[in-house]
Amino acid sequence: MPVNIILLAAGAGKRFAGSKNSKGDIKQLAKFQGATLIEHTIEQLNPALAQLNQLNQTTVHNDDNANHTSDNNEKSQLYISLGAHQDKISPLLPKNTPLLTSRHWQKGIGHSLADAIKQVAPFSSHLLIALVDQPLVTQQHYQTLVNTSLLHPDKIIATRSDDLLLPPVIFPKDFFPELVQLQGDIGAAKLLKRHKNRVISLQCDMAKLDVDTPEQLAEMNNIATEKITATREHLVIST
Amino acid sequence: MINVTINKKAIELDVDPQMPLLYALRDELQLTGTKFGCGAGQCGACTVHLNGQAIRSCITPISAVANQKITTIEGLDEHNNDKVQIAWREYKVPQCGYCQSGQIMSASALLAKTANPSDKQIDDFMQGNICRCGTYKRIKAAIKSAANSEPSANETLVKENR
Numbered sequence: 001m002p003v004n005i006i007l008l009a010a011g012a013g014k015r016f017a018g019s020k021n022s023k024g025d026i027k028q029l030a031k032f033q034g035a036t037l038i039e040h041t042i043e044q045l046n047p048a049l050a051q052l053n054q055l056n057q058t059t060v061h062n063d064d065n066a067n068h069t070s071d072n073n074e075k076s077q078l079y080i081s082l083g084a085h086q087d088k089i090s091p092l093l094p095k096n097t098p099l100l101t102s103r104h105w106q107k108g109i110g111h112s113l114a115d116a117i118k119q120v121a122p123f124s125s126h127l128l129i130a131l132v133d134q135p136l137v138t139q140q141h142y143q144t145l146v147n148t149s150l151l152h153p154d155k156i157i158a159t160r161s162d163d164l165l166l167p168p169v170i171f172p173k174d175f176f177p178e179l180v181q182l183q184g185d186i187g188a189a190k191l192l193k194r195h196k197n198r199v200i201s202l203q204c205d206m207a208k209l210d211v212d213t214p215e216q217l218a219e220m221n222n223i224a225t226e227k228i229t230a231t232r233e234h235l236v237i238s239t
Numbered sequence: 240m241i242n243v244t245i246n247k248k249a250i251e252l253d254v255d256p257q258m259p260l261l262y263a264l265r266d267e268l269q270l271t272g273t274k275f276g277c278g279a280g281q282c283g284a285c286t287v288h289l290n291g292q293a294i295r296s297c298i299t300p301i302s303a304v305a306n307q308k309i310t311t312i313e314g315l316d317e318h319n320n321d322k323v324q325i326a327w328r329e330y331k332v333p334q335c336g337y338c339q340s341g342q343i344m345s346a347s348a349l350l351a352k353t354a355n356p357s358d359k360q361i362d363d364f365m366q367g368n369i370c371r372c373g374t375y376k377r378i379k380a381a382i383k384s385a386a387n388s389e390p391s392a393n394e395t396l397v398k399e400n401r
Contacts, residue, residue, distance in 0.1 A: 054249065140253050143253060147251070147252065151245060151269070151270060202269075
């Protein structure tokens with residue numbers, strides 16, 4: 001069974017839409033570095049997904065006794081959990097993107113997470129949970145999480161920032177039953193605390209910055225632009 | 240991007256090609272069973288297998304092992320029941336333990352090459368692995384015990400008894 005990815009993008013973004021600089025804008029579709037937040041996050045997740053699928057191919061090749069039920073169950077997928085504004089968001093996503101619709105998204109992130117996990121748990125060995133409002137988490141960080149999970153398959157691989165354990169996070173299968181119990185506005189933070197001795201945490205300072213308001217998004221956009229400019233200058237100097 | 244197979248898993252690393260393999264293992268992949276000792280290839284604490292051969296990961300750039308197979312102490316046996324690990328437990332080899340994963344990786348590479356090594360062969364092969372606690376006698380005894388063990392039978396027995 002493959003490692004699958006769930007991108008949570010079901011929330012209503014009330015604080016975002018209700019902010020004084022916003023005219024009821026949809027958070028998932030707000031612009032970040034020229035793309036919408038949801039498109040940007042998918043782009044950051046794609047290298048990790050590609051690596052997982054390369055790995056699935058090699059394992060299938062090496063294992064003569066592998067019992068293939070269907071191609072779909074062997075391939076790692078990026079699932080997108082939608083709730084609020086799904087009619088406006090889904091047309092913008094790449095064709096054939098598997099969508100998970102949460103019926104209970106109004107009740108909070110715990111409910112949408114539980115709903116999403118219920119739908120993909122039966123054919124996942126691990127789930128990488130990513131959020132749509134952490135745009136400064138880089139593709140390198142997602143890849144490091146995946147690498148670490150491959151080498152420590154029985155551990156939860158979480159993100160650490162200032163001693164906080166945060167998403168993105170990878171859960172092995174034996175935690176799915178607890179995750180589907182989540183409710184309301186409570187995410188998986190408590191679960192991470194409860195199983196501290198089974199968590200490997202990888203530092204990513206930018207993970208603590210999440211998008212609540214358009215002002216925060218603008219600030220994060222500036223951070224990202226500065227970073228890109230800095231890298232370019234570095235490249236110019238070194239060449 | 241550097242591709243490398245570590246403990247049978249295909250890994251893609253986005254790191255400086257000059258990064259020592261040891262740092263990639265410990266800092267990027269959280270495989271912390273392999274230890275940093277001297278950083279100069281002199282003490283053996285960082286020993287891992289490259290395609291089955293013992294190498295010092297602290298002086299090996301990650302780019303030098305691209306597309307090859309690395310085994311660390313974590314990957315020696317899925318249940319930590321490699322015949323060398325079993326012998327190590329039987330003889331209670333470690334004292335402080337710091338050098339031991341390197342010792343075990345060297346011993347396992349030796350036995351893969353020389354099934355029944357003589358005292359001199361053990362001394363020659365293991366001389367690059369230093370132990371400050373001086374557990375050398377037990378190391379040698381454990382290697383001999385592992386060499387004489389029927390690997391499959393012994394491992395099956397241990398697995399059955401678990």
